Amino acid sequence: MSGHERIRGEGLSHTYLTRTGETLALSNLDLTVRHGEFCGIVGPSGCGKSTLLAIICGLLQPSEGRILIDGVQLRSPSRRTGILLQKDHLFEWRTVLQNAELGLEIQGTGTAQARRRAKELLKLYGLGGFEDSYPYQLSGGMRQRVALVRTLATDPDILLLDEPFSALDYQTKLILERDVHAIIRRNGKTALLITHDIEEAVSMCDRVIVLSGRPGKVKNVYDIALTGCAERTPISSRDAPEFRGYCKRIWEDLEIEQRSI
Amino acid sequence: MSNAVSNGFLTRGAVSDRHARFLRSIRLRQTQVATAQLAVLAVFLAVWQLAASWRIIDPFITSQPSAIAEKVLELANDGSLGYHVAVTVIETLIGFGIGTLLGIAIAGLFWWWDFLSDVADPYVVVLNATPKMALGPVFIIWLGATVTAVVALAVSISLFVTILSVYSAFRQADPEKLVVVSSFGASKWQQFSKVVFPSAVPTIIATLKVNIGLSLIGAIVGEFLAANAGLGYLIIYGQNIFKMSLVMTSLVILTVIAGVMYYCVNLLERYLLPWRR
Numbered sequence: 001m002s003g004h005e006r007i008r009g010e011g012l013s014h015t016y017l018t019r020t021g022e023t024l025a026l027s028n029l030d031l032t033v034r035h036g037e038f039c040g041i042v043g044p045s046g047c048g049k050s051t052l053l054a055i056i057c058g059l060l061q062p063s064e065g066r067i068l069i070d071g072v073q074l075r076s077p078s079r080r081t082g083i084l085l086q087k088d089h090l091f092e093w094r095t096v097l098q099n100a101e102l103g104l105e106i107q108g109t110g111t112a113q114a115r116r117r118a119k120e121l122l123k124l125y126g127l128g129g130f131e132d133s134y135p136y137q138l139s140g141g142m143r144q145r146v147a148l149v150r151t152l153a154t155d156p157d158i159l160l161l162d163e164p165f166s167a168l169d170y171q172t173k174l175i176l177e178r179d180v181h182a183i184i185r186r187n188g189k190t191a192l193l194i195t196h197d198i199e200e201a202v203s204m205c206d207r208v209i210v211l212s213g214r215p216g217k218v219k220n221v222y223d224i225a226l227t228g229c230a231e232r233t234p235i236s237s238r239d240a241p242e243f244r245g246y247c248k249r250i251w252e253d254l255e256i257e258q259r260s261i
Numbered sequence: 262m263s264n265a266v267s268n269g270f271l272t273r274g275a276v277s278d279r280h281a282r283f284l285r286s287i288r289l290r291q292t293q294v295a296t297a298q299l300a301v302l303a304v305f306l307a308v309w310q311l312a313a314s315w316r317i318i319d320p321f322i323t324s325q326p327s328a329i330a331e332k333v334l335e336l337a338n339d340g341s342l343g344y345h346v347a348v349t350v351i352e353t354l355i356g357f358g359i360g361t362l363l364g365i366a367i368a369g370l371f372w373w374w375d376f377l378s379d380v381a382d383p384y385v386v387v388l389n390a391t392p393k394m395a396l397g398p399v400f401i402i403w404l405g406a407t408v409t410a411v412v413a414l415a416v417s418i419s420l421f422v423t424i425l426s427v428y429s430a431f432r433q434a435d436p437e438k439l440v441v442v443s444s445f446g447a448s449k450w451q452q453f454s455k456v457v458f459p460s461a462v463p464t465i466i467a468t469l470k471v472n473i474g475l476s477l478i479g480a481i482v483g484e485f486l487a488a489n490a491g492l493g494y495l496i497i498y499g500q501n502i503f504k505m506s507l508v509m510t511s512l513v514i515l516t517v518i519a520g521v522m523y524y525c526v527n528l529l530e531r532y533l534l535p536w537r538r
Contacts, residue, residue: 057444059440076446077444077445077446081444083441089437091438091456093534102442103445106442106445136536154445
């Protein structure tokens with residue numbers, strides 16, 4: 001995974017201002033994600049993970065530092081990036097197909113071809129026949145799949161995943177992790193996964209960045225090198241002999257952080 | 262499995278004997294409820310009619326169902342029923358339409374430009390709390406004793422409550438849904454049209470239901486004060502010449518109009534909110 005730099009954060013700091021004072025959420029954070037890389041970020045709660053994601057997404061301007069996507073400074077949301085959040089946030093007044101087409105509609109690329117693509121993606125992820133259903137008629141796992149299709153329909157190069165599996169039951173979570181991992185690998189996309197689930201991070205990612213508690217700083221970086229599995233998937237990764245070791249070290253990093261809070 | 266079961270009214274559409282029994286039980290209950298509702302009305306009318314005939318109550322003061330029925334026929338025959346009903350309904354609908362649409366538009370403006378909303382907030386709240394009936398004489402002096410004054414009263418009564426409730430619904434749109442559309446690069450107008458407005462549709466429908474009643478109040482009170490046509494005018498006229506049957510007849514027709522208008526809003530709700538079970 002030695003492609004060119006896709007995401008580069010330089011000296012990112014962010015301070016939230018309120019009437020009663022300031023809160024430093026991120027402090028002088030540097031970050032690089034290369035093309036085709038699956039990068040994970042774990043940290044104790046309140047370490048500024050969501051702030052970091054909003055900044056990389058272009059929804060929030062950092063107080064200091066800058067973020068570059070393919071070497072160009074980001075000032076507003078880029079069409080190159082797509083996000084997947086913890087909740088599916090499907091629009092309950094739209095049908096499954098209309099939800100899947102949301103991004104295409106907003107970007108004005110809702111051509112017949114793009115619509116066909118949205119339909120094909122729905123079929124590919126087991127939602128064929130549900131195009132005209134409303135979200136309330138679907139299960140939690142199916143809803144998150146629709147949200148995934150909505151993100152993929154605009155064909156982003158970079159996927160920002162903010163705990164997208166944490167609200168699912170264990171079995172659905174493993175299946176979706178596998179699917180998302182395969183999609184990203186197969187299509188040569190770049191992914192940044194924010195999670196509090198250490199096993200999820202180690203099993204899915206090439207590299208895991210551990211953040212310290214507030215204000216968020218990079219505490220440790222682990223390059224995940226797993227052996228013993230012919231084809232790496234989030235499920236086979238869990239059987240690799242190195243898997244436990246990585247989990248344990250990251251856990252220890254986080255535990256020290258929790259104690260100091 | 263029998264196909265013969267699915268012919269009767271109570272078991273129509275049944276797919277099996279068990280399903281037929283299930284359908285029969287729920288439809289039987291529906292029929293019972295409807296019958297009981299009609300019976301309540303019939304008993305009420307019968308007691309009223311008989312009590313007045315036997316002089317237990319004074320029909321000069323209370324009127325009675327047969328006199329009301331005669332009056333309805335009389336007004337229908339000389340064409341004045343249709344005329345007065347049309348005047349009141351049109352005034353109400355214009356007042357309702359302007360009050361609701363203007364209210365939603367102003368709420369949208371407030372969402373777009375929150376400085377304006379902060380500045381206007383105390384004024385809207387105070388105007389909403391003001392009894393709009395008190396404005397009646399003002400509208401009559403400004404606009405004359407005309408249909409325009411009646412419509413103005415109907416508008417004023419629904420406008421401010423619409424602004425307040427719809428604006429509050431606009432502000433309650435889920436911020437994470439806004440993040441989703443923003444991540445696709447949505448403009449502010451797209452944020453409004455894709456998330457904020459659709460999220461507020463259930464509240465808007467609820468507001469319509471309230472407004473249709475409020476506008477009817479506005480139209481009737483306006484007619485009390487300043488009109489020579491409409492059901493409000495008929496009520497006041499009936500009071501002045503002490504014809505209780507005319508007053509009661511107008512009231513009954515008014516009730517029917519209110520019911521029909523409310524039913525229409527319910528139909529609209531079912532059409533606009535198919536995603537609500």
